[in-house]
Amino acid sequence: MKKTLLSLLVGATVIPMAAQVPLPEVQFDAQKSRAKVQQMKQPVVKGCYAVPQLRSVNAQRLPQPLLKEAKARWNPSSRSTHQIHSQLSRSTVYSTPKNTAGMLNEGFETWDGVTADWLPEGWTEKISNPDFIKMEEGRFTWHTCYPSSVAPTEGRSCAAIYYAQVPDPNDSTKKKHLDLPQDEWLISPVFTPQDGDRLLFDLGYAPLFLFNLNPGYVDFGTFEFINRQPSTTLKVMVRPEGGEWEELFDVYDEWKDLSLQELFNQYMETAFRSYNLPLDRFMGKKVQVAFRFVGQYGNTMYLDAVKCGKNSLYTDYRWPAGSFYWAYDDNLNTLHDPTGRSFMLVAPYTDLTWTNLSDEAATHFTWQYADPSSPWSYLTTESKDLTMSYPFNAYAIPVLTSHADGYANGTYAWDGMSFQAGGTGIYPGPDGQMVFYGMSRFDPREPLLMVPDVNDGPLFGHHKKSRDTWSNLFRLEGEDWGELQAVGNIFEAPAAPYLVDRVRMYGLGEVQDDAELIARIYRITPDGKMGDEIGRGTCKGKDVLKLNDNILNFGFSMSRLSADGQLLNEPVVVDSEVMVLVDGLMANNKVNFGVLHAEPKTLNHFIGGYVFVNFQIGGQQIQMNPYPTSSFYGSNGPLFADFAITMDAVYNWLFAGAESVDVSAEGGVFSIPVSTYLSVWEVSIKDDTALDKEWIKATVEDNGQTLQLRVDELQNDNSERSCSVIIKGWGTANDTIRVKQSGSAVGIEQQAYQQDKVVMRGTLLQLQSNTAHQATLYDASGRQVMQWTLQNGHSVVSLQVLPKGIYVVRLDNGANHRILR
Structure with missing residues (x-):
């Protein structure tokens, strides 16, 4: 019988929070809720082509997909049932202050989430058509909302305005629509710019739809403009208090020279872009600004983080290689605190690097990071990147601040509760039994989606018309065909090896009892190709966990695959970049489901989703050809997606x-x-x-x-x-x-x-002794630099802040040990 990692756990070290800090109280919702998937109506974008970035060993030219099939998305409601209430969190919340006299700083965060056509205090609007107030609850004018297709840059809400498209009253079939002209103004309170201040704001929009795409204006055969004209644009207006308005900026001007092909291939998705505009002529004067949404046949726009001040530095970092999000348990539940913050898992006892992704204008940086010997106390360093080693425990989230003359400081901390060094995602459930949470490369707070195809079946999955869908997608006819065989995620090379004994995949639909799917783990070679298969597991249809609302949980018990192809009674050891894929979607109609996926809202996230397509071309079958999900377009642009595939991963x-x-x-x-x-x-x-x-x-x-x-x-x-x-x-x-x-x-x-045992592991000094109680560290000149007490003959101390060189550890049992930092 194969040993599971759960059976190998050392009881005293299951929960790291118990090691040095109080165990948080766990609260479970009275009513359990699982993922409910509901359709979101969004416009179909047709006629779009994509060029797959092939990572295929097959040299034969493969077809490229005609990407007009993805027509709608699906989005889950609340799926989380497990909440942690803890006083241990040290993550910083950076709030937007309320407007006061002379200041402009608006994040649209004081909306109650209910009131229609709501604007913050002091903001006004100028409406071109009085009927807009009555239409779509005022969405054709400026209002505040929780957007579903793009993430606000601050908090949860932002200002928005929808393009005015209404049913044609003269059409008895009710299939035709009219696009109404709009000229809608969102006007700020009065404020006074000071020396060096600029107007800063984030605008969410799709550049493609700044242009008129109606017949007579574009030729979709050649993908060229016939008559290049704006549709709806965003203009920024400014005036002295009580004076005349003048135009300060027009977003259309930024894109007017791009080709139609460039716009379709690169700029059809809605995303926030940051702007800062000079206000030099208005220093010390009372002014107002207005955001003017003007035109016809346009697209929805979003506005957030409107400020008058010095240009702030973009600040961000990437987690160390091999970091995981705590994702879902078997029931698609997540573990989080009351504000929705979750956890990360990183490798223990090894050097980890948090990579600085901040603005190039920044000249120096300050990191606040958890002290390895006191997990909820901060140390500081001014290095560009943060490199640290941590023993097994839970720790406060690093905070990065960037600095430069003439800029406001930028500060970033991942919006999570803590990170755990070592071990796995395991926590007591409602009945006191330990619950495993799979590890993922995407944040489980992202909604899980499913993309239906033109046949109303799942694009990333299998149904009775899947072959027709994929054949049409790749423009194959006659005896030639294409069909989806597998989906998978790439997991980056870790800083230290980890173990996997279980893989889970979540889908939506139905599966017959005699169906069989196979999870495989492959090494990725340095040149980006599929290498050796190192792990495998199977899941029978009868063993699939069927949750509410047709959610399916496919569980695969994984075994290591030897070099000669034998399955061993051992977990899989992962020490390199790997592809984890689920094979068998061409299952002779024994399955009818779609694989759920998440689309990260920030693209510095490691995107790893791939699909594997089988072809028959000219009588020759070409199998398992990989395409990144970004090759395919949905309603909002490329599908930068990770599939809902998680691993029960353990850092031992x-x-x-x-x-x-x-x-x-x-x-x-x-x-x-x-x-x-x-x-x-x-x-x-x-x-x-x-x-x-x-x-x-x-x-x-x-x-x-x-x-x-x-x-x-x-x-x-x-x-x-x-x-x-x-x-x-x-x-x-x-x-x-x-x-x-x-x-x-x-x-x-x-x-x-x-x-005694004195070992350097990365920048951690690990000391064990059955006779010593206190340790003192001296540098090469004999100067004392540190002193600490051993707890039960054991200590782990970080030497990250000390310069590299030779040091001597002197113990109170009389022993001296020389180490190299």
Whole structure:
């Protein structure tokens, strides 16, 4: 029977929060809710072509998809049931202050979420058509909303205006629509710019739809403009208080020279773009600005983060390689605090780098980061990137601030509760039983979507007309065809190896009991191709967990695949970039479902979604050709997507509590502590002399936390013997303890092992001793730089803030140890 990672967990180290900080109180909603998927009506974008970025080993030219099939999205409502209430969070919330006299700083965050056609205090609007107030609850004029297709740049809400399209009253079929002209003004309160202030704002729009795309204006055969004209644009107006309006900016001017092909291929999606406009002529004067949405046949626009001030620095960072979001349990529930903040998982006891992605104008930076020895206390550094090592525990989120002369400081902290170094996503459930949460590369707060095709079946999935859909998508006719075979996500190379014994995939639809899908894990080669398959698992239709609202949870028990293709009774060890895919979507109509996916709202996120398509072209079958999801367009542009595929991933470690042991001639039984997350896999002994292999025996006790050595009596007091005891962990490097027995050694009753263990692991100094209580660190000049107390003979101290060089660790048992930082 295959051991699961859950069965290998060391009980004392399951929950890191219990190690150094109080365990948070867990609250569960009274009424459990699971993902409910509901259709969102959005316009169909047709006639769009994409060029797949092939990562295929097949040199034959493959067809390119005609991307007019994705016509609508699906969006889940609340799916979270598990909430954590904790006083441990240190994530900073950066709020937008309320407007006061002379200031302009509006994030549209004080809306109650209900009132129609609402604007903040002091803001007014000028409406071109009084009937707009009555239409669509005032959405054809400026209002405040929670947008569904794009994320506000501050908070949850922003200002918005929809293009005015209404049913044609003269059409009895009710199929025709009229586009009404609009000239709608959103006018700010009076404010006074100071020296160096600029008008800053974020505008959400699709550049393609700034142009008139009606017949007579564009030729979709050649993809060229016939008569290049704006449709609806956004103009920024300014005036002294009580004076005349003048135009300051027109967003159309930024895009008017691009070709139609460029606009379709690169700029058809709605996204926020930041602007800053000079106000030099108005310094010290009372002024107003207005955002003028003017034209016809346009598209919806969003406005957020309107400010008068110095240009702020864009500030952001990327998490270390191999970081995971805590995602879903079997029931598609997530674990979060009351404000919706979740957790990250990173590798322990190894150097991790948070990569700075901030504005190039920034000249220096300040990081606030968790102290490895005090997880909820901050240390600071002024390095560009943050490189740290952390022992097993939960820690406060890093905060990055960027600085430059003439700019307002920019500050960023990931909006999460904490990150966990080592272990896995496991937490007690409502019944007290431990619940595994799969690990993902996308934030589980992103909505899960499904894209239907023109046949009203799932595009990324299988239904009875899937082959027709994919054949048409790639413009194949006659005996030639294409069909989706598999979907998968790329997971980046980790900073340290991790283990996988389970993969989960979430879908929407139906599956027959005799269907079978296969999850596979492949290495990705340095040149971006599929390499060796290293893990595999199967899921029968009868074993699929069927949740509410036709949500399906496919669970795959994974086993490591040996070099000769044999499935081993072991979890999969991942130490490189991998593709995790689910194969078998061409399942002879035994499945009728779509694979759910998430579309991250920020594209510095690692996007890893791929589809694998089989073709028959000219009688030849070409199998498993990969296309990134960004090759395909939905209603809002390229589908930058990760599929809802998660892994039960574990970051393990293994350290013995001693490097060497001296044993007296009498021998005896003694124990060495072992630090590990999973139980020890194997213990072996390598005898130096090979004369008497039975003089020492090694076993693992206490649920994998103790190595017990039994040493026979040495018959000749004048002789000595030695060996190496090698302990192996799951997915970790081996650790070795040197054992030496001689007549001159001290009695084992007095000192089981006298050697201290002092090891540098990245920038962490790990110290274990059964005789020392205090440690002092000296630099090469003999200057004392640090001092600390060992807790139960153990300590982990970060030397990140110290310069590289030679140091001496002096213990109060009299021992000195030289280390290299």
